[in-house]
Amino acid sequence: MEITLQEVTKANYENVCDLDVSEHQQDYVACNMWSLVESMFNQNHTTRAIYRDETPVGFFMWVREDTNKVSIWRFMVDSKYQGQGIGRAALQIALEEIKAVENIQQIEICYNPNNPVAKDFYGSFGFIEIGMDEDNEDMLAVITL
Numbered sequence: 736m737e738i739t740l741q742e743v744t745k746a747n748y749e750n751v752c753d754l755d756v757s758e759h760q761q762d763y764v765a766c767n768m769w770s771l772v773e774s775m776f777n778q779n780h781t782t783r784a785i786y787r788d789e790t791p792v793g794f795f796m797w798v799r800e801d802t803n804k805v806s807i808w809r810f811m812v813d814s815k816y817q818g819q820g821i822g823r824a825a826l827q828i829a830l831e832e833i834k835a836v837e838n839i840q841q842i843e844i845c846y847n848p849n850n851p852v853a854k855d856f857y858g859s860f861g862f863i864e865i866g867m868d869e870d871n872e873d874m875l876a877v878i879t880l
Contacts, residue, residue: 738824740783740795740832743771750791751784757814763847764811767794783832785812785825792816795829803840805833810844826860830878840880845873 743751752768774780774796785793793816796809807829812822833842845868846853854864854874862876 736819737786737788738821738828739786740825740828741786741791743782743784743794747784747791751794754791754794754811754813756811757817760814763850763853765809767809767811770794770796770809780808783829785821787816787819787821792821793825795825797829797833799836802838805836805839805842807833807842807844822856830860834880842878842880843875844877845875848874 741747748771752771754767756764771782774782777798779799781795781797781799783795784791785795793812794809795807797805797807800806810822810826810829812825830842833839842862844857844862846857848854848867854876857876858864861878863878864874864876866875867873868875
């Protein structure tokens, strides 16, 4: 099983839009279609399809907030492919790609504090919780480079 991140293009965007999480995860993840639309009309948004071999199985979107910071806004693995280590492998690849961006000093991610696995999962990559976001809705965690 090979996990890769590939650009979202005209050839694969429909497959990415068809990906979805399980019903109990719906409150934690934004719709991929909405995310792709958002990325088309805003600067500094990067989208990637997560592939297992030749099959799209997930989605990432991150935003360069300023010259020093990137925020991961979207990260999901389709419900049919969860529990196989795909998310862990994909996040490692995404972090390597983000860290290669010139001048990046901080990577941040927000997640629902009620998500039972998020803190430990992101913490295992070095994200440290720093408190609730500015809207006081999601937990903010950062990696400082």
